[in-house]
Amino acid sequence: MQHSELGFAPSRSIFHTPTRYALQVLVRLPSDGTYRLARCLAADLELPGPYLAKILQILSQCGILESHRGPAGGFRLHRAPEDITLKEVVVAMEGPEPFGDCLLGHHGGKDGCHCPIRPAWDVLQNQLTAFMAETTLQDLKVSHDLSSISDEPDRPDAVPV
């Protein structure tokens, strides 16, 4: 099975970049109640700093994270990891229809689309959604015993001479 390029790079995930970043952070965020700096989170996971900051803001507005300004501020989980589902995170980042309403891109809502792939796609979509709804951050953490990100308060970017 050959494939021909049209101009876009191979997609790394069915989710958009902000969603992937969000999940990467949430899965490794410790649940000990301490606030973590956006800057340090980004550094530890090697993600673009200012961009991740914006994503953390969104997660705060959606009630998934809790933010605190000023010195000793930062971000932490707003609820226990077992109370935050994968689905909730994805919906927060991608919107209410994370997989689009139609595989072929037809619009017109649930009813308006007469596309032939629709019935089969709905089945698969429901399986995806169900999986995401029953999987929590805690599940993800435990399943592979993820190491939480480091505890160091801050490294002042060690400017040499």
Next chain:
Amino acid sequence: MQHSELGFAPSRSIFHTPTRYALQVLVRLPSDGTYRLARCLAADLELPGPYLAKILQILSQCGILESHRGPAGGFRLHRAPEDITLKEVVVAMEGPEPFGDCLLGHHGGKDGCHCPIRPAWDVLQNQLTAFMAETTLQDLKVSHDLSSISDEPDRPDAVPV
């Protein structure tokens, strides 16, 4: 479940635009052996003409379509609709890993990624792939008795006055 915007519009499908356009055309292309003009295909489905032309070229190079130049030329299916699978089309347009190798975007191939969602995602991914591999263009046509695109040779864009 609230969701916050970050700058991108709600995705209409998990596939890229060219893939959706390709499927839309293929599903409605008649299998009577006649060549159809890129221009007319685009007009009938209300898709951007020159862009669709490029996509048709790719499908030709992959052996899904057959093209013929000059007058009375155009595009037609290279094989019977029951011999062209959904998977083949998607792979042709999206590359060998249509869903990305990892939900969180980790790279490192099948083994290098220790992401906690991996096992469950692999299961779902296999279901998606299996569905696409066993679904042919013919299945899609029959399931909803799609009307093939019109037979008119060409309309010269009827410039009034």
Next chain:
DNA sequence: CTATATTCGGATGACTTAATCCTTTTAATG
């Protein structure tokens, strides 16, 4: 109350994907 450290929010820039335009090549027809 001042200084400092952080999130917040808007404006801007860079890069990727979508789409167009124009020239060349190929084939059919008179």
Next chain:
DNA sequence: CATTAAAAGGATTAAGTCATCCGAATATAG
């Protein structure tokens, strides 16, 4: 053989997503 009609292919533009920058707001500490 000239004309015409179509796909093929490259260069260019437009739109969308990703990412950065900077000023404002807010909270802590001295």
